[in-house]
Amino acid sequence: MDVIATIQEMQERSDKLRAAGRTIALVPTMGFLHEGHLELMRAGKQHADELIISIFVNPTQFGPGEDVDRYPRDTKGDLQKARSVGVDVVFMPSAEEMYPDRFQTRVQVEDLPHHLCGLSRPGHFDGVATVVAKLFNITRPHLAVFGQKDYQQLAVISRMVMDLNMDIRILGVPTVREPDGLAMSSRNSYLSPEERRSALGLKKSIDLANELLRTGERRAKTITDAVRSLILSHPFTDIDYVALCDPVTLETLDALEEETLLALAVRVGKTRLIDNCLLRKASDQ
């Protein structure tokens, strides 16, 4: 496994691979890798000859109140984990390499960021779209893999790829959960043991929504009210949003459609967790 830090070297490597007829999968990450990331990498490996991952804590997707320096890091552990799943190349640039002096371009997807997380994190998805577009140009993948846990991010990137005619297939991989149901996230490491227990309210509330749907409930307000109460019955929780929305446009719905996205963002103590689930009407389940 090679570790590459410069854009030029990475581009040359990818060009060589492409010229040799090899297909490339990219898994972009911000490091502090967990089983969820490794699952994305396994999927990438299955679908391409060469697996590149990037490890870059992207400063432009952090808002003013969000501390990029507080983001957990573990380079040694990350490299070991990457090696264990057969990553071929790790692209690990510095912030100066990615954003040199006078950098001034950004990619902005217009509507999708005006929902869900984008409401409380203005500019976040511009930062994500910009860095992902750069990573695509640097690593030149045929396929890029993202987690469905970050549903809105996956939607924004898929839109960007379509709108800008990028010749890259985007693969969304289902959320990986801890045995007790908590969606895996680097942020889980911030939780105290008591907060960790409260965080289970997210998955329990998704199960409750599915149960209500199964028993015939279709009114969005009834379902979101029940979800909110269940989450708030756990200590240390504060809801950012509980939304039932169209899975393509992310617009809020009053009544459930054939397929509806239940999206949650909840602060547990100081840690903001997200989770989501595609609810399908009983006849489809």
Ligand code: PAF
């Ligand atoms: O999901 C993440 O870890 C980041 O948002 C990404 C896609 C690596 C861009 O910095």
